[in-house]
Amino acid sequence: RGAGTVAAVDLGATSGRVVLGRVDGRGAGTLEIRQVARFANDPVRLASGLHWDLSGLSRRVDSGLAKALREEPGVTSIGVDSWAVDYALLAGDRMLCEPFHYRDERSAAGVEAVHTIAPFAELYRRNGLQFLPFNTLYQLAAERAQGAQGDGGGCLGLADSLLLVPDLIAFQLTGERVAERTNASTTGLLGIDSREWDDELIERLGLPRSVFPRLVDPGETIGTLRGEVAAGFGIGSRHPLEVVAVGSHDTASAVVAVPMRPESAAYISCGTWGLVGVELERPVLTDAARAANFTNEGGVDGRVRFLRNVMGLWLLSESVRQWERDGETVELAALLAAAASVTAPVTVFDANDPRFMASGDLPARIAEWCREHGEPAPGTPAEFARSIVESLARAFAEAVVDAARLSGTQVETIHLVGGGALNELLCQRTADRAGLPVLAGPVEATAIGNVLVQARAQGFTGAGLESLRALVATAFPPRRYEPVAG
Numbered sequence: 450r451g452a453g454t455v456a457a458v459d460l461g462a463t464s465g466r467v468v469l470g471r472v473d474g475r476g477a478g479t480l481e482i483r484q485v486a487r488f489a490n491d492p493v494r495l496a497s498g499l500h501w502d503l504s505g506l507s508r509r510v511d512s513g514l515a516k517a518l519r520e521e522p523g524v525t526s527i528g529v530d531s532w533a534v535d536y537a538l539l540a541g542d543r544m545l546c547e548p549f550h551y552r553d554e555r556s557a558a559g560v561e562a563v564h565t566i567a568p569f570a571e572l573y574r575r576n577g578l579q580f581l582p583f584n585t586l587y588q589l590a591a592e593r594a595q596g597a598q599g600d601g602g603g604c605l606g607l608a609d610s611l612l613l614v615p616d617l618i619a620f621q622l623t624g625e626r627v628a629e630r631t632n633a634s635t636t637g638l639l640g641i642d643s644r645e646w647d648d649e650l651i652e653r654l655g656l657p658r659s660v661f662p663r664l665v666d667p668g669e670t671i672g673t674l675r676g677e678v679a680a681g682f683g684i685g686s687r688h689p690l691e692v693v694a695v696g697s698h699d700t701a702s703a704v705v706a707v708p709m710r711p712e713s714a715a716y717i718s719c720g721t722w723g724l725v726g727v728e729l730e731r732p733v734l735t736d737a738a739r740a741a742n743f744t745n746e747g748g749v750d751g752r753v754r755f756l757r758n759v760m761g762l763w764l765l766s767e768s769v770r771q772w773e774r775d776g777e778t779v780e781l782a783a784l785l786a787a788a789a790s791v792t793a794p795v796t797v798f799d800a801n802d803p804r805f806m807a808s809g810d811l812p813a814r815i816a817e818w819c820r821e822h823g824e825p826a827p828g829t830p831a832e833f834a835r836s837i838v839e840s841l842a843r844a845f846a847e848a849v850v851d852a853a854r855l856s857g858t859q860v861e862t863i864h865l866v867g868g869g870a871l872n873e874l875l876c877q878r879t880a881d882r883a884g885l886p887v888l889a890g891p892v893e894a895t896a897i898g899n900v901l902v903q904a905r906a907q908g909f910t911g912a913g914l915e916s917l918r919a920l921v922a923t924a925f926p927p928r929r930y931e932p933v934a935g
């Protein structure tokens with residue numbers, strides 16, 4: 450064991466950050482993190498659809514890392530995580546198009562195309578994934594269909610490699626092309642048993658097998674910083690800095706930093722999405738799990754993230770964006786305080802209704818849902834916020850019950866990590882609706898999980914996830930919310 454400092458790049462769908470993490474695994478152990486850069490991640494609408502501004506993001510990552518290395522020249526490695534499923538296509542070293550955003554509507558056509566070739570029940574047996582219309586395989590099928598029509602979606606035909614977002618950043622830093630396994634598990638093209646690319650499925654879908662790079666596991670070294678990148682960071686002559694694979698799917702990193710006992714706990718990783726489930730040793734591929742739309746994503750150390758995607762704080766942030774477009778100024782803390790003091794009952798809607806997935810006027814869509822179901826629609830922003838929080842809390846509680854039932858886990862506590870842990874009303878109402886205590890925090894679970902997997906690879910900590918989680922529990926004692934009846 451030892452001590453040292455690593456840098457974590459954590460890109461969320463709403464914002465990105467570069468964080469320094471200092472880990473001392475000796476004795477009782479300590480863990481400290483410090484954010485050195487934070488930047489917005491604003492999607493861009495182009496003629497071809499909704500995209501990420503990946504070029505802009507990678508510039509911000511570079512300047513964040515340069516700052517981190519100026520402030521802490523002793524950094525021993527860098528790790529990168531981001532949201533899942535989205536990818537860049539490259540010809541040689543060149544990115545062919547700005548990557549599509551998973552909320553772009555094109556994937557609907559891809560779903561049909563894929564299910565004609567491989568029905569969902571077969572896919573579930575092969576890849577273990579819940580149905581999400583934007584999973585990479587559907588996006589690729591849509592891309593392939595567009596390319597065949599020659600309407601600008603033809604990047605796939607020109608590409609010689611496909612890199613998921615964190616792997617793209619790692620490539621820009623090191624020149625190495627890899628696919629980190631936890632994130633690759635969200636493509637739908639990784640075998641649930643083999644944990645290798647599903648060559649047969651790739652071929653049946655008419656996708657070019659050669660674009661998929663070699664798989665690596667969290668903890669493996671991806672490569673060292675390219676000379677010109679190191680020079681740009683002002684560390685030219687120093688010992689070559691390593692880029693280490695972490696759980697590059699942000700949810701995989703977040704789950705590492707949940708200070709839980711997996712045999713008796715559920716987790717909610719609550720940011721833009723609410724990922725609700727349990728950690729297992731083996732996948733659950735039953736008809737019941739498929740019908741309940743539970744996913745078996747790859748976790749760090751070969752664990753399984755058995756969970757359901759629940760619409761998360763997106764419902765709130767996209768509503769706030771709409772009110773701002775309408776000329777209102779909305780301050781989140783004040784809005785939540787006002788929501789907490791709403792006393793009249795509000796409508797609890799189905800947070801997972803697919804109509805809430807695309808960007809746009811969410812308050813209008815919530816009101817439309819209420820009208821269709823003969824329920825009163827909220828009126829003021831405070832009532833909307835209360836209705837959103839109640840609806841999320843109910844969807845979270847239901848997913849916890851389902852995860853426990855489907856996996857046979859005796860859930861005694863719910864850990865809620867990510868930005869949602871700051872939302873006291875959401876934590877309390879989740880506890881109330883689940884009838885279980887909610888342990889909230891850490892807020893920066895994703896960056897912490899990224900830091901810890903690097904620290905372990907550098908030999909600073911013990912080997913098991915348990916020892917990593919013990920460090921989290923000491924450094925970031927969770928806040929406890931007891932359920933209140935009613």
Ligand code: LFR
Nearest residue numbers: 531532533534699700722758
């Ligand atoms: C959370 C997340 C979810 C994934 C969604 C889209 O940030 O990574 O796990 O389903 O974003 O990639």
